[in-house]
Each structure stands twice: as structure tokens, then as C-alpha cells.
Amino acid sequence: MKPIALITGAAGLIGGYLVRTAARWAQQWEVHGLTRAEADLTDPALVKELWRHHHPQLVVHCAALSRTGACEQDRALARRINVDATRYLADLTRDIPFVFLSSDQVFDGSKAWYVETDGVNPLNVYGQTKAEAEQVVLQNPAHAVIRIALAAGTSPTRDRSFVEDMVRAVAKGTRLTLFTDEFRCPIPAGTLARALWEFVECQQPGLYHLAGSDRLSRWEIGELLVRLYPELRSKIQPGSVADYQGPPRPPDLSMCSDKMQALLSFRLPGFRQWVIDGSQTGNDPWDEPGSDRQ
Ligand SMILES: NC(=O)c1ccc[n+]([C@@H]2O[C@H](COP(=O)([O-])OP(=O)(O)OC[C@H]3O[C@@H](n4cnc5c(N)ncnc54)[C@H](OP(=O)(O)O)[C@@H]3O)[C@@H](O)[C@H]2O)c1
Known part of the structure; x- marks a missing residue:
């Protein structure tokens, strides 16, 4: 029998x-x-029950209140989901x-190409809850925190990615x-997803x-997306x-992924070439992880 990996936030991007x-x-x-419809992770009793039911050997925790605007509007909810639920899971795992x-x-975005040893200084509620949860998780030396950059893709509900x-x-209009x-x-x-599975x-x-290798302005990203x-x-x-x-916006959140790159069997792509190549294939550009384009 294979060991069980539990993925929270499975209805998300x-x-x-x-x-x-x-x-x-x-x-x-x-x-x-695991989707929110199956279990609200802010309920500790439910989370424990889930644990007993699944007996996982790995948990990848993707569930979050991930929109910065929603976090600004309801700080308490952002904290419950992004920090408290993470704490329940980190404890069980x-x-x-x-x-x-x-x-x-x-990060506050005041410099470019952040590395893992740079100090954090979140400007918004979302970033604050993430920074707090990181501290909770990293108390256990067997656990991992992966800081993700802006992700492009097609979500199950078609309304999640930028x-x-x-x-x-x-x-x-x-x-x-x-x-x-x-x-x-x-x-x-x-x-x-491919990188995360290899990382595990x-x-x-x-x-x-974990980020793409190109540092691009929002305008450059938009110009590229016109191709698709x-x-x-x-x-x-x-x-x-x-x-x-x-609300304040961090101007430069470019991140250096060298530490992660050293563990992977493939090169983390630059977004520019990925989009240019994808626009020539006619396939869904986000749906072919690790295709022979790399
Ligand atoms: N996408 C990005 O560009 C990006 C960038 C940096 C970091 N991240 C981080 O990466 C992780 C995954 O992001 P994502 O883009 O996949 O987010 P997402 O699309 O918003 O998905 C998050 C999922 O969490 C679920 N969820 C929210 N509250 C919950 C609760 N109380 N109990 C159970 N499930 C709950 C949501 O359920 P509903 O579907 O019911 O809302 C949603 O399916 C998050 O931690 C996010 O902060 C994402």
C-alpha cells in the first residue's frame, strides 16, 4: 500500500x-x-478527526486566505486560516x-532578488499572517516552508490565478x-507542482x-500574456x-531560487520564454508541467 499524501486547499490553484x-x-x-467543502481547517476538532481518518505520511498545506484584499478586510479570519489552522496542522504532523x-x-519589496536569509518585513495583513505562520512551522526542523512567487495557471474554479x-x-469591460x-x-x-513533488x-x-527565473514588471507580464x-x-x-x-504594495518581490534549484532535476523556467514557447504550441500553456519544452 502506498503512503498517503494529504494536499490541503485542493480546490485552489x-x-x-x-x-x-x-x-x-x-x-x-x-x-x-482536501477541499474546504470536506473540512474547514479552522476547526481543530475536525482537523483531528481528519487526521485519524487519513493517517497521512506527508501533508502539503496549500489552504489559505490567499487574496491580499480579503485579508485586509477581515484580519481575524486571515489569522484563523493562515496562522491558527497552520499551527493545528504543524502540531499534528x-x-x-x-x-x-x-x-x-x-518581504517589503525594497530590494531585488530576495534570498532565504533576508529579513522579512510584510507590508500587508496577508504577508504578516504568512510570516507568522512561517515561524510556527520552522520550529520543527523536520518541516519546510516554501515561499511561492506569483503563480500563473488554470484553477479548478477558473477564478484564482492572476x-x-x-x-x-x-x-x-x-x-x-x-x-x-x-x-x-x-x-x-x-x-x-513538479518542483514541489521533487522537493518532497x-x-x-x-x-x-520557489519562483520563475525572470524578474518582470507587471506591465511586461501583461505584454507577454497578450500572446496567449x-x-x-x-x-x-x-x-x-x-x-x-x-493598501501598500511591495514594489519588488523578485526572489532568488538557487537553494531550491540545487535540489531539482530541471531548470526553473523564465516566464518570458515559457509564454513565447507556449504561444507557439497552441496547448494550454499552464497545463503541461515538465513538458519537453524544458
Ligand atoms: N497563487 C499564487 O500566486 C501564490 C503566490 C504566493 C503564495 N501562494 C500561497 O500558496 C498557497 C496556495 O495558493 P493558491 O493560489 O492555490 O490559493 P487559492 O487558489 O486561494 O486556494 C486556497 C484554498 O484554500 C481553501 N481554504 C480557505 N480557507 C479554508 C479553510 N478554512 N478550510 C479549508 N480550506 C480552506 C480555499 O477554499 P475555497 O475554494 O472554498 O475558497 C481554496 O481552495 C497559499 O498558501 C497561498 O498563500 C500563492
């Missing part, structure tokens, strides 16, 4: 990719995807590998202003960054974060 790519990248595991997905948003957000917004002075290292969600097999716990979603072309315009009003 990255959890969805982990479950759907398991047949390809994680054949040694029996993978159970004390004797097995536990992989917690954190975020580039733990790409889906952009396409849905323009379909409603919204014009999008994309900042030329805000930088990220986007990564295809399928690649993320390496049994090297600790803190890691031509409907964006006339609906995106360049702008400056200096003219933006709202």
Missing part, C-alpha cells in the same frame, strides 16, 4: 495542480486532495514531513493599469524560495505604482 499532476510526478504516493506554502509577500483575474476583468515599476518572478503553476522526495526540510490571451491587447495600459491609492 496550487493544490489543484498538485493533485492533478500527482499521477505524473508523485506515483509513489496515494494523494488525497510533528513526526512526518509537512510542507507549508508561504509567499513572497513576507491570469484568470486579468482575463475575467477585461471580459467585464475593465481596463487594467499594469505597473511598470512593480516587479515579480512569475512561475507556471504546473512547474510549481529530497527530504531536505527548511526554508526555500489576445483579448487583453487593447485593455491593458502601463502605469506607475506612484499613482496607485490603496
